[in-house]
Amino acid sequence: MVILRRVQDALGWVPRGAVPVIADIVNLSRAEVHGVVSFYHDFRPEPPGRTVVRLCRAESCQAAGGEALADHVQNRLGLKFGQTTRDGSFTLEAVYCLGNCACSPAAVIGDELIGRLTPDRFDQIIASAERVRR
Ligand code: FES
Structure with a gap:
């Protein structure tokens, strides 16, 4: 291991x-x-995208609007969980508790742990990541 x-x-x-x-x-x-x-799902058998989005799908985040957020994230990225964009920009992964339940819903985008994530904030973060690459 x-x-x-x-x-x-x-x-x-x-x-x-x-x-x-x-x-x-x-x-x-x-x-x-x-x-x-x-x-172990944490081990990737394929190369990930340049930015990995790990969205928490566990109970606390679900209770804080996580399902709607998950729908938004999938639509925004054009991905289902476990997929990578064709251009290799983003990989979307489901995780089950990031230890940040007090700030649900939570995600790790790149190397940053983000709490109280909203669809608008997610869009801002992704737009910023896209700008950095251009
Ligand atoms: S349930 Fe999402 S961070 Fe714990």
């Missing part, structure tokens, strides 16, 4: 080619290492 975490921290994902190398290092089968990568 630590090695997989470090690979993902360094690359943003765990390339398929890393699995046999890691398996050799920890003396496990490729299937066992692949099983860990595929079981």
